[in-house]
Amino acid sequence: MAADLNTPGSEIEQRYLELLKDLRQQVTIPINMKLSPAFSSVANMAKQLEDAGASGVALFNRFYQPDINIDNLRLVSSLHTSVSAESLLTMRWIAILHGRTTLSLGATGGVHTAEDAIKLLLAGADVVHICSLLLEQGPSALGQVLTGIKAWMEEKGFDSIDEVRGRVSQISVPHPAEFERANYVHILDSFRSGPGVF
Numbered sequence: 001m002a003a004d005l006n007t008p009g010s011e012i013e014q015r016y017l018e019l020l021k022d023l024r025q026q027v028t029i030p031i032n033m034k035l036s037p038a039f040s041s042v043a044n045m046a047k048q049l050e051d052a053g054a055s056g057v058a059l060f061n062r063f064y065q066p067d068i069n070i071d072n073l074r075l076v077s078s079l080h081t082s083v084s085a086e087s088l089l090t091m092r093w094i095a096i097l098h099g100r101t102t103l104s105l106g107a108t109g110g111v112h113t114a115e116d117a118i119k120l121l122l123a124g125a126d127v128v129h130i131c132s133l134l135l136e137q138g139p140s141a142l143g144q145v146l147t148g149i150k151a152w153m154e155e156k157g158f159d160s161i162d163e164v165r166g167r168v169s170q171i172s173v174p175h176p177a178e179f180e181r182a183n184y185v186h187i188l189d190s191f192r193s194g195p196g197v198f
């Protein structure tokens, strides 16, 4: 999408919807749309896509920004793989959408360990995508993630992924506001600086 000062967000939303409608006329297979995390209302965008006939959404597309080399003052294009912390943004939106939409919810971005995948399943993801981990460690890493998920399920007494899915989504937790920005002040209050920092 062009970073154009004259393009309103509504026009970008409309492009996604038009793309979906065009695709639906061409194919009969289910269509899942991968969304940017930068929509002003991710949940509403998902609802619009659901109403327009999407089968699912994948949250989120990971954009690769150019970097700047401060020695030669040039742009550098290099691939930075993700880190686990990136999955928390996805986790929050999956948790908010779970149980409120018929869309299949795919989680993508920052899944490197069984723990990352488990959190996204608990939030309500139907599927978890993995890319950076495979690039870094090869296909055998998938086995480790799977083994970790199975061990955790056994430890917690879960027999199936269905029992896990959405257990910690927004509609399931005792304090749904913890997924909202209102929790910001509480989070800031809980921060502790390193030793010697006042």
Ligand SMILES: Cc1cc2nc3c(=O)[nH]c(=O)nc-3n(C[C@H](O)[C@H](O)[C@H](O)COP(=O)(O)O)c2cc1C
Pocket: 034, 060, 061, 062, 079, 081, 082, 083, 108, 109, 110, 111, 129, 130, 131, 132, 133, 135
């Ligand atoms: C080399 C590479 C190629 C990718 N190609 C695509 C693509 O064609 N379409 C797409 O939707 N995402 C593409 N992605 C994004 C991944 O599908 C994934 O959403 C993203 O890397 C975040 O997941 P990760 O943290 O597991 O890497 C690509 C990522 C990488 C690293």
